[in-house]
Amino acid sequence: MTTIFKNRLFWPALILVVMLGINAFTSNQFITIKDGHLFGSLIDILRGSAPLILVALGMTLVIATGGIDLSVGSVMAISGAVACLLISDLDNQNSLSGVFIAIGAAILVSLAAGLWNGTLVAVVGIQPIIATLILMVAGRGLAQLFTEGQIINVQSGPYSALASGFFLTLPIALLIAAAAVGLTVLLTRRTALGLLLESVGGSPTASRLAGIGARRITIMTYVVAGAFAGLAGLIASADIKSADSISAGNLIELDAILAVVIGGTALIGGRFSIIGTVLGAVIIQTLRVTVVAIGIPAEANLLFKSVVVVALCLSQSPEFRAKVFGRFKSRPAAEKVGVPA
Amino acid sequence: MTTTDMTPVTKGGEGPELNKRRRVYKPNTKYVPILATLFLLIVMYSSGVANYRNFDDPSVIVNLFRDNAVLLVVAVGMTFVILTGGIDLSVGAVISLTTILTATLLKADWPPLVVLPAVLLLGALIGAGQGAVIHFFKVEPFIATLAGLFLARGAALTINDESVPIRDDMWREISDYRIVLADGVVTKPIAIIAVLAVLVAAAVLAWTRFGRNVYAIGGNSDSALLMGLPVGRTKIAVYTLSGFCAALGGVLFSINSTSGWALQGNGMELDAIAACVIGGVLLTGGSGFVWGTLLGVLVTGLIRTIINFQGDLNAAWSRIIIGVLLFAFIVMQRLVTRKAK
Amino acid sequence: MGEQSPVLEMTGIRKVFPGVVALDGVDFRLxxxxxxxxxxxxxxxxxxxxxxxxxxxxxxxxxxxxGGVPVRIxxxxxxxxxxxxxxxxEVNLCTNLSVAENIFIGREPRxxxxxxxGKMRRRAAELLARLDLDLDVSAPLSSYSLAIQQMVAIARAIDIEARVLILDEPTSSLDTAEVAQLFxxxxxxxxxxxAILFVSHFLDQIYEISDxxxxxxxxxxxxxxRVEELTQVQLVEKMIGKELAALEDLEDKAQSNRERAAEAKPILEAKGLGRTGAIAPYNLTIHQGEVVGLAGLLGSGRTELARLLFGADxxxxxxxxxxxxxxxxxxxxxxxKHRIAFSSENRRTEGIIGELSVRENIILALQAARGWTRPIPRKKxxxxxxxxxxxLQIRPADPERPVRNLSGGNQQKVLLARWLITEPRLLIIDEPTRGIDVGAKAEIQRLVAELSDGGMAVLFVSAELEEVLRLSHKIAVLRDRRLVEELENTADVDADRIMQTIASGATS
Known part of the structure; x- marks a missing residue:
């Protein structure tokens, strides 16, 4: 098992290393210390990938249960809209307590969105892709409604620190993402949650009959996904110091799902890998930066992404491996048996 | 010594016979969603007539077909894909690619009668490629068509990221052509093409082997394979068809706006999926009708019309209402299928 | 039937999977x-x-x-x-399509x-009539029972003008009347x-129908x-390559077991418990250390009864x-929470989690009972x-192997282990021996007997009367979703007696 698992992450890791290598070569500052902070393109990549890491983390848990959450982009938009709306109403936009309240409210709304998704999936019993499609369509409308179709600008130091601030020489956004990763790993691997998630994803009926409260666990994953998406929405909106309910988190669900798949978690649920997902998210962000860094117009990023998607999916497809590398490589564990002519 | 149970047992041949023709649900359940959509459409239209002046003008209905011609064509292709249990996320991007490519080629003075088949063929080829990856390498449709989305949109942006006007005579003539249906009721060729697409699709689904194979694969693709049906060929064909429909949609778009733009049709895949769902096409595959999709498109179109008539409503409301409708229809489908179980 | 030339002749068939020789020089003629x-x-x-x-x-x-011509299929x-x-x-048809389409799809008249x-429906109805079936051919296949779906599959097969018809365990989900119809x-x-190639686990059926x-x-x-050359015992010996001693051994053991303590206290009592459309209200009491067998045909409500006792429904x-x-x-x-355990008849869909390892499958129920916040330490x-x-002699004895790679019998043992470690007082097992080989079957039966010796109550559901008779202290007979009789498994109770109840529904 472990060898196969290592194999699955080998190619993604290699691709990441190569792309980072290109970056290190082309950028004049790959990693350096300035004003007591870490700087450079590596740090930029990591900082920039924070929202995607957050969204993809939640997505991993949802996908592990055999679900999918298409609404994360809309939740980001809602969360950013709520926070910016509350902050713009503050007398002093730099008031720390005011910003905290705004952030708290945004997270609360995101949790509610996750709860809605989870309830539709686990209680009403709707297919996840459809259940979350509802919020995906309507959520952005809600965000637009909150902001009355306008882009809300905020001038709040504490709020923009979420995206561009530093703490202990490291970007706060990166720290938030790292904390979320740590929390998720702790939550799933130090408790039995990971096993129960994989069991529910592997077979919901069998899990129920084994006495697993699949319903509660499933709802929980959507709530976590909602909260992480909300957090990502805050970082993204803090980055541009405004709430743009149309473009915030647009298409991020696709990137997040992609990150999960690159990380070796199958879309049908079951076994999942959090480290794989983080790797996937960083790859996607690195690709975005690298394409620009080597002087290719930003528009071509999508083309490269499609190439990466195809390459990775094919490399993970047993059928493709079998066809290309012959059948001896498809099942490395098995012993070979001579076939007489 | 313990003996038995209560109620007297029915005697006679009813026992085993009962097993023989045990009905689980009434056969007409498959029409319930489509009838509900039809009912909704009638209610919406009637309330529009009751509340707004001039809503009873026949051109309101005729214009629905004109304004939603592109969506209708794309949704027809999507219906085939969804019926097989798949999904095609690339349609919006294929529209973009088609419009920008059409505009660019025409600007370069390619003969329109070469451009037209060329872009349609390209759409079909993209679809066929996706279908081949899905079938031969067992990549999930979601991921494979996501790659297609990136590829097509990336290609479109690379060609030109700005809007390109079309000055070709043929395009302009078709665009300006009006068909008089009755006194004061005119429509455009694109509406006629869309309606034709629906008719052809409905006939294909109901009366051809290909159409029935589509349903069989959506019902149970493993069984379909064991029954000797051409599963691979059919799967590739539906994605090809969807790609073709998307390209046709793109051509209609370019005719309607006499321009091409790489962000044209952004998010159209969502609208098409939503229309299918509202029209009662089950996302799990194997159940639904093109007529349902038509009704779904009309419902979403009518919502926009009503919001236009209302005048003072935020455009965000159309998203929210479509979301609410999605919710209502999905829950209804869920109730119908649950009863069937 | 004279010695004609065979329609199908397979010689020296060899099939190799990575690590396994699945077929080694097999000859077969039909x-x-x-x-x-x-x-x-x-x-x-x-x-x-x-x-x-x-x-x-x-x-x-x-x-x-x-037909004498070498082919490559x-x-x-x-x-x-x-x-x-x-x-x-597992009937391989598309249940969302109509009966007629399922028969003709791929070969529709055009x-x-x-x-x-119209022509298709007419021909479908004719074809089904030849099989003594009167169905609404335009109704979706999903509206008919599994048995009927099987018949439709046969109708499809014979319309292809088959020279060779392969029936792979067609009877495993049919009741007696349906089996008779199939035959x-x-x-x-x-x-x-x-020429019909027939596979079945039921020896009696083999002897009834095969040449x-x-x-x-x-x-x-x-x-x-030729079938008449071989007795059932000889057949089984050839199949498993060992004597049947294991099973007979158990027979004696269970006989003595039947004299259990009469004053054991009841663990569970169902009083008029029922569920509309699944099982009519029934009374049933299960005592400590008692094995209660549920007998009845498929669809008689056996599983439905058991599921109510576990809260599955x-x-x-x-x-x-x-x-x-x-x-x-x-x-x-x-x-x-009441320490009731239930192992479903659908091993693959409602039992094991194929992707997870043997270890994870075994600890799953115990872990679920403890809740996710209290993981079982890895060492434990x-x-x-x-x-x-x-x-339980689970083979291969590798706890980290995905459970789907195990054979049916071993998967069943994994499921039993899953429940045994929760130390249940009442173990409900639904068809634990279906579709597994004779050796594993005997082991599981022996285990059930041992568990009840140790004081565990067992509700044993099985389609095989012999098995129910061998193991149970008390037998509840079901018919048409009703519990029609409950009897002590005394010396004078035999399969005929129970079959009579199942057939007639009469109460004693």
Whole structure:
């Protein structure tokens, strides 16, 4: 098992290393210390990938249960809209307590969105892709409604620190993402949650009959996904110091799902890998930066992404491996048996 | 010594016979969603007539077909894909690619009668490629068509990221052509093409082997394979068809706006999926009708019309209402299928 | 039937999977107008042989001749075109399509490319009439029972003008009347010259319908016989390659076991418990250390009755008393709090989690009971799992292997282990021995007897009367979703007695 698992992450890791290598070569500052902070393109990549890491983390848990959450982009938009709306109403936009309240409210709304998704999936019993499609369509409308179709600008130091601030020489956004990763790993691997998630994803009926409260666990994953998406929405909106309910988190669900798949978690649920997902998210962000860094117009990023998607999916497809590398490589564990002519 | 149970047992041949023709649900359940959509459409239209002046003008209905011609064509292709249990996320991007490519080629003075088949063929080829990856390498449709989305949109942006006007005579003539249906009721060729697409699709689904194979694969693709049906060929064909429909949609778009733009049709895949769902096409595959999709498109179109008539409503409301409708229809489908179980 | 030339002749068939030789030089021949049973334990190579014939697998060696001509079958479609049709155990039809379509899809009557629906429905009805079936051919297949779906699959197969019809365990989900109907159809087909390859786990059925049988073991051909040449005991010996001593041993043990303490206290009492459309209200009491057998045909409500006692389905009438206290079981979790365990008949879909390892599958129920916040320490897990792999002789004894790679019998043992480590007081097992080989079957039966000796109450559900009779202290008989009789398993109770109840529904 472990060898196969290592194999699955080998190619993604290699691709990441190569792309980072290109970056290190082309950028004049790959990693350096300035004003007591870490700087450079590596740090930029990591900082920039924070929202995607957050969204993809939640997505991993949802996908592990055999679900999918298409609404994360809309939740980001809602969360950013709520926070910016509350902050713009503050007398002093730099008031720390005011910003905290705004952030708290945004997270609360995101949790509610996750709860809605989870309830539709686990209680009403709707297919996840459809259940979350509802919020995906309507959520952005809600965000637009909150902001009355306008882009809300905020001038709040504490709020923009979420995206561009530093703490202990490291970007706060990166720290938030790292904390979320740590929390998720702790939550799933130090408790039995990971096993129960994989069991529910592997077979919901069998899990129920084994006495697993699949319903509660499933709802929980959507709530976590909602909260992480909300957090990502805050970082993204803090980055541009405004709430743009149309473009915030647009298409991020696709990137997040992609990150999960690159990380070796199958879309049908079951076994999942959090480290794989983080790797996937960083790859996607690195690709975005690298394409620009080597002087290719930003528009071509999508083309490269499609190439990466195809390459990775094919490399993970047993059928493709079998066809290309012959059948001896498809099942490395098995012993070979001579076939007489 | 313990003996038995209560109620007297029915005697006679009813026992085993009962097993023989045990009905689980009434056969007409498959029409319930489509009838509900039809009912909704009638209610919406009637309330529009009751509340707004001039809503009873026949051109309101005729214009629905004109304004939603592109969506209708794309949704027809999507219906085939969804019926097989798949999904095609690339349609919006294929529209973009088609419009920008059409505009660019025409600007370069390619003969329109070469451009037209060329872009349609390209759409079909993209679809066929996706279908081949899905079938031969067992990549999930979601991921494979996501790659297609990136590829097509990336290609479109690379060609030109700005809007390109079309000055070709043929395009302009078709665009300006009006068909008089009755006194004061005119429509455009694109509406006629869309309606034709629906008719052809409905006939294909109901009366051809290909159409029935589509349903069989959506019902149970493993069984379909064991029954000797051409599963691979059919799967590739539906994605090809969807790609073709998307390209046709793109051509209609370019005719309607006499321009091409790489962000044209952004998010159209969502609208098409939503229309299918509202029209009662089950996302799990194997159940639904093109007529349902038509009704779904009309419902979403009518919502926009009503919001236009209302005048003072935020455009965000159309998203929210479509979301609410999605919710209502999905829950209804869920109730119908649950009863069937 | 004279010695005509065989319609199908397979010689020296070899099929290799990575790590396993599934078929090793197997010969098989099939004559027109005969029913030929393919016999063997699970893993003997029966299904592999069938799949090479239907084009699902390609052979690595040997030759297949159809009507004397060597053929290469590269897919299900080619197999059908060559005149080989198959009806699988899990009915492989599309339940969302109509009955008529399921029979004709791929070969619909057409004019100018347009399907002629009317003609298709008419022909479907005619075809079904030949099988004594009167169905609404335009209704979706999902509206009919599994047995009917099976018949429709046969109708599809024979319309292909099959020379060879393969029936892979068609009877495993049919009741007696349905089996009789199937056999009638098989005889009719036989008369018309179709060669039928028949696979079934039920020996009586084999002897009733077959002319000839071929026995496989471990991917090798053991022998081919005319049915009358071989007694059932000889057949079983050839299949498993060992004496049946194991089973008989158990028989004695259980006999003595039946004299259990009469004053054991009741663990669970169902009073008028029922669920509309699933099982009529029933009374049932289960005592400590008692094995209660549920007998009845498929669809008689056996499983439905058992599921109510585990909260797998919610009862909508009656009361359930556990330890003399009235309670309701809203879900399996509630039942597990009372230390009731339930192992489903659908091993693959409702039992194991295929992707997870043997270890994870075994600890799953215990972990679920503890809740996700209190993980079982890895060291403890390994201890428990090792102990049960040894005790139940789970093979291969590798706790980290994905459970889907185990054989059916071993998967069943994993499920038993899963529940045993929760130390249940009442163990409900639904068809634990279905579709597993004779050796594993005996082991599981022995285990049940031992558990009840140790004071555990067991509710044992099985389609095999012999098994129920062998193990149970008390037998509850079901018919048409009703519990019709409950009797002590005394010396004068035998299979005939129970069959009579099942057939007539009479109360004593």
């Amino acid at each position: 004559f027109p107008g005969e029913v030929h049973a393919l016999m063997g334990e699970n893993g003997a190579g029966k299904s592999t042989l069938i799949k090479t014939l239907t084009g699902v697998y390609e052979i690595d060696g040997g030759e297949i001749k159809l 590269s897919g299900p479609l080619q197999a059908q075109q060559a005149g080989v049709s198959t009806v699988y155990q 004019r100018f490319g347009k399907i002629q629906w 009638r159809i098989m005889r009719r087909l036989k008369e018309s010259g179709v 000839r049988l071929t026995i496989l073991r471990n991917g090798q051909l053991i022998s081919e016989h 919610k009862a909508d009438s009656g009361e359930l008393w556990v330890d003399g206290k009235k309670t309701t079981l809203r879900d399996p979790q509630a039942a597990m 897990q390994d201890e428990i799992v090792d102990k049960y792999i040894k005790a």
